[in-house]
Amino acid sequence: MGKKRNPIEDIRQSITPMKASGDMKEKSTIPMERSAVVVIPAYKPSEGFLDFLSRLKNQGGFNDIVVVDDGSGEEYERIFCAAGMIPGVMVLSHYVNLGKGRTLKTAFNYCIGQAREKISWGGVITADADGQHKIQDIVNIGRALEKYPESLVLGCRTFNSQNIPFRSRLGNKVSKLVYRWLCGVNVSDTQTGLRGLPCRFLEECCQIEGERYEYETNMLLKAKEQGMDITEVPIETVYENNNAASHFNPLRDSMKIYAVILKYSLSSILSVVVDYSIFSYLYFHGQSLLTATYMARLGSALVNFTINRNVVFKYQGNIAAQFFKYVLLVAVSGTISGISISLVKQILEIPVITVKVVVELILYFMNFYIQRIWVFAKRKGK
Numbered sequence: 001m002g003k004k005r006n007p008i009e010d011i012r013q014s015i016t017p018m019k020a021s022g023d024m025k026e027k028s029t030i031p032m033e034r035s036a037v038v039v040i041p042a043y044k045p046s047e048g049f050l051d052f053l054s055r056l057k058n059q060g061g062f063n064d065i066v067v068v069d070d071g072s073g074e075e076y077e078r079i080f081c082a083a084g085m086i087p088g089v090m091v092l093s094h095y096v097n098l099g100k101g102r103t104l105k106t107a108f109n110y111c112i113g114q115a116r117e118k119i120s121w122g123g124v125i126t127a128d129a130d131g132q133h134k135i136q137d138i139v140n141i142g143r144a145l146e147k148y149p150e151s152l153v154l155g156c157r158t159f160n161s162q163n164i165p166f167r168s169r170l171g172n173k174v175s176k177l178v179y180r181w182l183c184g185v186n187v188s189d190t191q192t193g194l195r196g197l198p199c200r201f202l203e204e205c206c207q208i209e210g211e212r213y214e215y216e217t218n219m220l221l222k223a224k225e226q227g228m229d230i231t232e233v234p235i236e237t238v239y240e241n242n243n244a245a246s247h248f249n250p251l252r253d254s255m256k257i258y259a260v261i262l263k264y265s266l267s268s269i270l271s272v273v274v275d276y277s278i279f280s281y282l283y284f285h286g287q288s289l290l291t292a293t294y295m296a297r298l299g300s301a302l303v304n305f306t307i308n309r310n311v312v313f314k315y316q317g318n319i320a321a322q323f324f325k326y327v328l329l330v331a332v333s334g335t336i337s338g339i340s341i342s343l344v345k346q347i348l349e350i351p352v353i354t355v356k357v358v359v360e361l362i363l364y365f366m367n368f369y370i371q372r373i374w375v376f377a378k379r380k381g382k
Helices: 008-014 048-058 074-084 100-117 135-147 166-181 199-207 214-226 250-257 259-283 289-312 319-348 352-375
Strands: 037-042 065-070 089-094 124-126 152-156 195-197 230-234
Touching (some): 037 048, 037 100, 065 074, 065 100, 074 089, 089 100, 100 124, 100 214, 135 152, 199 214, 319 352
Parallel strands (some): 037 065, 037 124, 065 089, 152 230
Antiparallel strands (some): 124 195
């Protein structure tokens, strides 16, 4: 991934500071017109949503706002009709709830069409409809996007406050660790919904997999694949009513977010099944132990390489160079496994099966990491 920036020092002089008050209201200023369009996916928004849109326009200076009703239902039609009456606000609708990822794609597709016809925007800012994002923070994202027009700009929250819900703190820590070490995405807030996107990135974003909350994390992986720089802007962490308005399902959506690791695990399991199947067939049909072992390992390696290349890491580069690297990794990994099991068993006198499980588990993560950064490493985009 490209270089990560923190532009907060660069733009500090141009930002009107917020003055904290008891009710956390933002400072009213005469707004400067913003060149970016703000995209807001909305599902069953509260009554305060209309006030948020008005402040976004009047205080933030955003003249173009795209709201997508993600199948909220008839009881919310009044809110969206009123939103559409605000000058500069365009309301798009899904008749059924399709998820945040699909909602963002709908908005991006609309923005691409408008940009091609008549409008020249300085980028797209995505914000949530649940009151988590302050107007000043959205403005700061717009300013950073103007300063770094080719970067993916992230509004990153701080998670060191005890006022933040436990599930949010835990989810961010786990996501940050997983994506830093296993996916090469080094950002401080992997699940932030406040982002600034260059217009050139929108077509790619419309093709990214994911229909719900996993989509935003897949967007980070796509940015890494494209070699995009990432610019982080610190934002205020706001959780109203302990984040009760959030539609994020920790179990369901986390499983989708970690799908790449799940696919790698299934690939490994399938390879083991192939290994044992080939070995058993050859050995019980008269082949020597050594021949059966090597043939089984070759067969499982071919299956594992094919799945990891085309399904897990999805890279279509030079297959000969990749396979050479993969075979070298398998040979080194197998040697390390054999030596480690032998040494640990002699020193600690632990059953060999127990030692093998521990060693192979460590090598499992090591192999994933090396395949990501070396075997199937993607070239940086221009």
